[in-house]
Amino acid sequence: MEQRTLQSELPAMRILENEHRYLASLMNEWHTIVLDFQNDRYSSDQAKLQFTRLCELIREFKSPLRKHFQKEETYFFPRLGKHIGYDQGPIVSIEQEHEEIFAYIGHFLHYANGEFSLEEMKALSRDAGEAFEILTVHFVKEETVLFPMTRQVMKPAEREQLNKELYTLIVE
Numbered sequence: 016m017e018q019r020t021l022q023s024e025l026p027a028m029r030i031l032e033n034e035h036r037y038l039a040s041l042m043n044e045w046h047t048i049v050l051d052f053q054n055d056r057y058s059s060d061q062a063k064l065q066f067t068r069l070c071e072l073i074r075e076f077k078s079p080l081r082k083h084f085q086k087e088e089t090y091f092f093p094r095l096g097k098h099i100g101y102d103q104g105p106i107v108s109i110e111q112e113h114e115e116i117f118a119y120i121g122h123f124l125h126y127a128n129g130e131f132s133l134e135e136m137k138a139l140s141r142d143a144g145e146a147f148e149i150l151t152v153h154f155v156k157e158e159t160v161l162f163p164m165t166r167q168v169m170k171p172a173e174r175e176q177l178n179k180e181l182y183t184l185i186v187e
Contacts, residue, residue, distance in 0.1 A: 027178040028162040031091065034083045034185055035154045041079070045072035046147045052140040059133050066136045070127050073143055077120060082185035084113045087157075090180040095161060098168035105160050112153045119146035 048069045051057055057065055092106050099106070123142035131139065165174065 025162075025166055025174055025178075027091075027174055027181050028165055030178070030181045031083075031087065031162065032158060034079075034086075035158065037185070038076070038080055038083060038150070039154065041072070041076045042147055042150060045069055045076065045143060048072070049140045049144045049147065052137045053144065055137075057133065062133045062136050066127070066131070066140070069140060069143065070124065073120060073124060077124075078187075079185040080116075080120075082183075084117075086181055086183065086185070088113070090177060091161075094169065094173060094177055095164060099164060105156075109153070109157060109161065112149060112156075116146050116149050116153065119143070119149070 048065050051065065052062070052069075088110065092110065093101065096106050101107075119142045123139060123146070126142075127139055165177075169177070
């Protein structure tokens, strides 16, 4: 994923953008392994070690991603939704992507326990690749569609309250 510069001048949106950058850096670690599987760069012995590493990295990634999504769903989306609608439109599709991303990650982790052939590891890694692709586009959508709306529709007091609500860590 290419490194994008932070776009938002609003502190609350910068928090979410910074989290996107952090999550993207974690994603890039495990996506490299996925690409190596998809491009047949591993011998059987290498593949077993790398598949184990892929599982570890995705398990570690899941917690900060969940915390990031929870912050958005608990604070950002409801506050923005009061202004642009919460039952249809961009917020609904973004939340559906959250579910889809966790479905791919969950499916991968659920089936990734055990001994597999090189071809099976390659096939299983596709779920992680799908999660990466959806997340990459997802972050761009949030940053180019939802984040700019915040300045347009929220009052300064709401933006300040949102900043206070979002000012928490997604890592332990």
